């Protein structure tokens with residue numbers, strides 16, 4: 209997930225999953241002052257792919273991109289992107305971030 213998405217969920221990792229935060233400005237110490245073992249900050253999608261292969265390997269089966277916008281746009285073109293899970297919510301909301 210992107211740094212702003214991480215901030216929007218309270219600067220905490222999602223439970224029971226290994227969380228990769230993408231940011232060029234956030235340090236590992238800032239993001240993870242408690243030293244949790246399921247959270248790492250990396251500076252590009254390419255670095256994240258390398259990290260997953262080298263460090264996580266067989267520990268993870270599937271990888272999910274959970275936003276925000278730029279990360280969705282960048283990752284949807286990847287050749288190993290297989291599925292999009294889209295939820296339609298029947299309501300009108302004011303959104304400050306939109307995906308075309």
Ligand SMILES: NC(=O)c1ccc[n+]([C@@H]2O[C@H](COP(=O)([O-])OP(=O)(O)OC[C@H]3O[C@@H](n4cnc5c(N)ncnc54)[C@H](OP(=O)(O)O)[C@@H]3O)[C@@H](O)[C@H]2O)c1
Pocket residue numbers: 209210211212213214216230231232233234250251252253274275276277278279282305
């Ligand atoms: N409805 C949904 O399904 C959904 C899902 C996700 C998020 N959201 C919402 O969307 C909003 C955030 O989305 P957003 O698009 O504004 O921000 P975002 O993608 O969450 O965060 C943007 C930041 O993430 C870092 N980043 C993103 N891609 C990167 C990359 N390839 N390499 C390195 N760093 C990268 C950069 O951080 P630095 O500036 O620190 O370098 C960038 O400024 C929040 O309000 C969130 O709640 C909704």
